[in-house]
Amino acid sequence: MGKIVEIEGVNKIYGTNHVVRDLNLSVEEGEFLTLLGSSGCGKTTTLRMIAGFEEPTTGSIKVEGEPIEEKEPFERNVNTVFQTYALFPHKTIFDNIAYGLRMKKVPKDEIKKRVLEMMEMVQLSGFEKRYPSQLSGGQKQRVAIARALINRPRVLLLDEPLGALDLKLRKQMQLELKRLQKKLNITFIYVTHDQEEALTMSDRIAVMHDGVLDQLATPTDIYEHPKTKFVATFIGETNTYDGCITGISEGIATVTLENGAVKVKCDDTFQILEYATISVRPEKMKFDTAPREGFELIAMVKDYVYVGSVLKCIVTLPNGNELKIERLAGQELPKIGSIIYPYWNPEDAVLIHNESYKIFKALDDIKLA
Amino acid sequence: MKKKRSKHEFRANTLPAMVTVGPMVLLLIFLVVAPLIFVAVMSFCQTDQYYNVVYKFTAENYSKLISPDYLKIYGQSILIALLTTIVCIIIGYPFAYIIARCKSKKKKLLYMLVIVPFWTNSLIRIYGWRTFLGSNGWLNSVLQNLHIIKEPVDFLYKTGTTVLGMVYCLIPFMILPLYTAIEKLDGSLLEASSDLGAKPYKTFLEVIIPLTSGGIFSGSIMVFIPCLGYFFVSNILGGGNTDMIGNLIERQFKSANNWPLGAALSIILIVVTLILVKIYQKLGGDMEDLGV
Numbered sequence: 001m002g003k004i005v006e007i008e009g010v011n012k013i014y015g016t017n018h019v020v021r022d023l024n025l026s027v028e029e030g031e032f033l034t035l036l037g038s039s040g041c042g043k044t045t046t047l048r049m050i051a052g053f054e055e056p057t058t059g060s061i062k063v064e065g066e067p068i069e070e071k072e073p074f075e076r077n078v079n080t081v082f083q084t085y086a087l088f089p090h091k092t093i094f095d096n097i098a099y100g101l102r103m104k105k106v107p108k109d110e111i112k113k114r115v116l117e118m119m120e121m122v123q124l125s126g127f128e129k130r131y132p133s134q135l136s137g138g139q140k141q142r143v144a145i146a147r148a149l150i151n152r153p154r155v156l157l158l159d160e161p162l163g164a165l166d167l168k169l170r171k172q173m174q175l176e177l178k179r180l181q182k183k184l185n186i187t188f189i190y191v192t193h194d195q196e197e198a199l200t201m202s203d204r205i206a207v208m209h210d211g212v213l214d215q216l217a218t219p220t221d222i223y224e225h226p227k228t229k230f231v232a233t234f235i236g237e238t239n240t241y242d243g244c245i246t247g248i249s250e251g252i253a254t255v256t257l258e259n260g261a262v263k264v265k266c267d268d269t270f271q272i273l274e275y276a277t278i279s280v281r282p283e284k285m286k287f288d289t290a291p292r293e294g295f296e297l298i299a300m301v302k303d304y305v306y307v308g309s310v311l312k313c314i315v316t317l318p319n320g321n322e323l324k325i326e327r328l329a330g331q332e333l334p335k336i337g338s339i340i341y342p343y344w345n346p347e348d349a350v351l352i353h354n355e356s357y358k359i360f361k362a363l364d365d366i367k368l369a
Numbered sequence: 370m371k372k373k374r375s376k377h378e379f380r381a382n383t384l385p386a387m388v389t390v391g392p393m394v395l396l397l398i399f400l401v402v403a404p405l406i407f408v409a410v411m412s413f414c415q416t417d418q419y420y421n422v423v424y425k426f427t428a429e430n431y432s433k434l435i436s437p438d439y440l441k442i443y444g445q446s447i448l449i450a451l452l453t454t455i456v457c458i459i460i461g462y463p464f465a466y467i468i469a470r471c472k473s474k475k476k477k478l479l480y481m482l483v484i485v486p487f488w489t490n491s492l493i494r495i496y497g498w499r500t501f502l503g504s505n506g507w508l509n510s511v512l513q514n515l516h517i518i519k520e521p522v523d524f525l526y527k528t529g530t531t532v533l534g535m536v537y538c539l540i541p542f543m544i545l546p547l548y549t550a551i552e553k554l555d556g557s558l559l560e561a562s563s564d565l566g567a568k569p570y571k572t573f574l575e576v577i578i579p580l581t582s583g584g585i586f587s588g589s590i591m592v593f594i595p596c597l598g599y600f601f602v603s604n605i606l607g608g609g610n611t612d613m614i615g616n617l618i619e620r621q622f623k624s625a626n627n628w629p630l631g632a633a634l635s636i637i638l639i640v641v642t643l644i645l646v647k648i649y650q651k652l653g654g655d656m657e658d659l660g661v
Contacts, residue, residue: 053560073563086561090579099575100565151565 003065004029004187005050005155010059012045012211019045021211023059027155032181032188034198037208038234043191046208047157050189051080064154074103078155079148083163085140087132093119093143094128100151114150121180122146138169145177149184156181158190162197174200195235199223207231229352232279239285239323241278242354245270252346259317260296264349274360277352282312282326284348287340295343299323301336315340405639412632420626430633439617446613449528449603450596453535457543457592458585460536465547465584469554480548487541495534495605499525502606526608534602539595543588550584551577590649594642614638 005027012020020042027033035043048054050061052073060067068076079100087096094115101111119125122142132140141161148156161177162170178201181188192198198205199219206216207230215227226232229240243257245266253266255278264278291298299315302322306312306329313325313333323342327333334340412430415423433439468479486494501507502524509521524530554577562572578585600615614634621631 051560051564053564073560074566074568078564080561080564082557082561084555084557086555086557088558088561088576088580099562099567103566103568103571147565 002029003027004063005189006062006065007046007050008060008062010046010049010056010061012042012049012054013057019211020049020056023211023213025206025213025216027187027189028204030185030187031203032178032190032201034190034192034202034205035208036192036195036198036205036234038193041208042211043193043208044159047080047159047189047191050155051078051157052076077153078157079151079153080157080159081144081148081161083160085132085144087140087143087147089132091131092128093124093130093132093135096132096143097147097150099147104151118146118150137165138173141165141173145180149180149186153186155187155189158188160192161190162192162194170197177201199235205235207234209234225350226279226352229277229279229354232277232350232352236281237324237326238279238281241280241321243276243278245272245274245276245351248272253351254294255351257297258319259321260298261294262297262343262349263294263346264351265346266351269353269357270351271360274357275354276357277354278349279352280344280349282324283310284344285323285325285342286344287315287325287334287342289334289340291341292343294346295341297342299340299342301334301338301340303336304333315342408632408635411629412636414629414632416627416629420628422628430630431637433630434633434637442612442617443614445611446597446615449531449535449611449613450593452528452532453539453596454543454589454592456532456536457540458589461540461543461547461588462585465544466551468544469548469551483541483544491538492601492605494537495602498534498537499605502530525606526610528607528611531603531607531611534606535596535599538599538602539592542591542595546588546591547581547584550581554580586649586652590645594645597638597641 003026005025007023007025010020010023011018023042023046025046035046037043045054049056050063052068052071055069060069062068063076063078088099091099097115097118098111101114106114116125116128119128122145124139124142124146127135127139127143132143135143141164144161158177162173165173174197177188190198190201199222202219204216204218205222207214207222209228209230215222215231217225222231222235226235226238232238232240241255241257241262243255243262245253246256246261247254248266248270251265251267252263253270254261254263255276257278262278270276287299297317299317301313302316303314304311305314309329311327311329311331311333313327315323315325317323325342410424411422413426413428415425415427415429417423464479464483468476468483471479499506503509504521504523504525506524508524509518512518513521558576558580559572562576563569567575597613598615598618600613600619603611603613603616604619614637618631618634618638621627621634625631
């Protein structure tokens with residue numbers, strides 16, 4: 001396994017709009033990498049730069065170790081699955097899938113063999129003579145994937161390919177895509193804004209925010225150890241608290257919030273008096289009817305929301321902020337209007353640096369100098 | 370219930386329809402339907418020795434029209450119309466493509482370049498060409514002053530000159546439908562084609578041309594048909610060497626004074642037009658693209 005795509009110091013600027021900032025990213029051969037972020041975060045632009053539809057303003061992109069700036073899209077050994085599928089409406093399904101092979105002047109017999117094989121793989125046998133307008137959304141999607149995969153690209157780029165499908169079909173296609181990727185052992189770079197989709201399918205996730213790569217890690221790492229507040233809030237549900245670190249002992253920091261002090265695990269990158277953010281997942285939140293040692297939070301139960309397998313309890317802190325606490329349905333919960341004392345296991349909470357970290361680091365550098 | 374009935378009453382009341390659509394229908398009957406019937410009737414009439422129209426049935430006018438002299442002119446008309454259409458496609462397509470793919474500011478300017486001449490009287494514009502191309506015209510003087518030619522070149526009164534004038538007059542009819550078709554073209558299809566390894570010329574042949582063929586086709590119809598009838602272009606620039614069906618019709622009415630024969634020619638032109646439109650429709654063409 002080597003690096004198949006290397007993006008080094010890439011910036012993309014449209015007029016005054018800085019869409020991608022100093023992006024460094026390398027993609028391992030055979031992995032399923034997801035670019036995740038809300039719309040306008042630069043993920044699609046990044047994908048389009050790899051495909052060759054856009055040129056980076058600065059920086060370089062290498063595929064298989066070769067710089068590809070000089071190569072036109074039709075010379076690149078990558079293929080794209082478009083968000084809108086972009087099937088040729090005037091060509092049959094067979095001709096759509098055969099398009100790439102015809103451009104490469106593959107012998108006719110082989111084209112036929114490979115197209116039929118590919119159609120079987122995406123479960124579309126028998127649709128050869130139909131036109132794209134006669135297919136459903138899910139079928140079109142599969143044609144688009146087959147049309148790209150048949151060229152045996154080293155890297156397949158997918159731009160929100162499941163965005164237009166309904167929930168059930170989307171879930172089914174997610175698994176199917178993952179299966180295809182494992183079977184063919186092709187590197188997938190997948191763009192989506194759906195964090196659940198990213199968690200389900202990816203080997204690694206690159207979370208982008210305002211053109212900046214916030215974190216690149218495995219789904220578990222992203223979920224359990226978010227590096228920025230954005231990542232913590234974007235991936236899954238979480239409760240965040242901004243506060244100041246007022247004490248550190250034996251790897252446990254005491255953080256003073258507006259509503260009182262709490263305890264959280266920290267590493268040695270944190271310092272006393274630094275401002276930081278705590279993220280606690282709703283399912284890790286606990287509560288008691290009496291105050292716990294180290295936690296000064298107090299809250300009033302405001303509402304319950306039933307979401308199938310779990311029950312969400314919404315509680316209000318004295319300053320008006322709301323917290324979410326999740327419990328499996330059927331577990332006993334306090335009444336609405338009652339007072340509870342929220343707490344958590346210090347290991348279950350994540351402490352995240354925010355802007356003040358940079359100031360402290362700069363101060364450190366000055367001291368060292 | 371009561372409300373529903375009153376709604377029906379309103380529908381049964383034809384007054385609003387009569388007031389709004391009625392005048393238009395009358396106008397069409399007087400200005401389009403009646404004259405057409407008149408022309409059709411006249412095409413079966415005879416003339417006396419002084420070329421006055423005599424309302425007596427004959428099919429002679431039509432049998433006259435299949436004489437070799439006339440057939441030659443039909444052939445010539447079709448040749449010129451065909452050449453005009455082809456030249457319009459060759460010039461119009463890249464131009465329409467550029468307009469359709471331009472940024473909005475430039476797009477408006479280019480669009481106006483097509484539309485503004487279209488608003489100017491074409492007769493005046495064609496006379497302009499004659500002055501420009503004539504043996505004492507600008508082009509000859511410029512070329513002579515630059516010592517590229519010694520004697521004035523005879524540009525006028527050739528098939529090419531007529532085709533030039535026709536193209537000049539009719540090219541907006543080609544560019545506008547092409548522009549519409551190209552504008553509708555989904556850019557991601559071009560990206561997909563390139564992504565799948567197609568070089569630009571392949572993308573053009575495999576994706577762009579087939580998907581804009583509707584525009585090419587309706588543009589061709591809208592150039593070809595008027596071309597058969599634009600007699601003034603071949604009159605002014607062809608000088609009688611490049612007569613078309615339109616010239617024949619004009620001559621029957623104006624100089625030969627044989628109205629029934631002219632009427633028969635007109636009917637033939639109308640029938641040819643209808644047949645072409647019908648073929649267009651049969652091939653799946655969009656009538657709206659023709660402005661019908």
